[in-house]
Amino acid sequence: MQKIDQENNPQKLENNQSKDPLHGKSLKAIMEFLYDKYGWEKLAEMIDINCFKMNPSINSSLTFLRKTEWARVKVQNLYIYAIKSSKK
Numbered sequence: 001m002q003k004i005d006q007e008n009n010p011q012k013l014e015n016n017q018s019k020d021p022l023h024g025k026s027l028k029a030i031m032e033f034l035y036d037k038y039g040w041e042k043l044a045e046m047i048d049i050n051c052f053k054m055n056p057s058i059n060s061s062l063t064f065l066r067k068t069e070w071a072r073v074k075v076q077n078l079y080i081y082a083i084k085s086s087k088k
Helices: 010-015 027-046 058-067 069-087
Strands: none
Touching: 027 058, 027 069, 058 069
């Protein structure tokens, strides 16, 4: 009888995957997704921060979001909303 290695069992790994939609997503990947989906103008309407309004870029947004928790939380919440609404 073959012994099953539980650590390498794909079924076990599948069951233990995080339910958190942010798990494994970098802030850069989140910003690229949101930019592709909405563009800078719509992002600036949805989240009122200057890095989306004045000379917006992924890099300037990442710099600001890494330093500003309240803005990062808003971006992460928008990402969660966007992926959940696209699954419907």
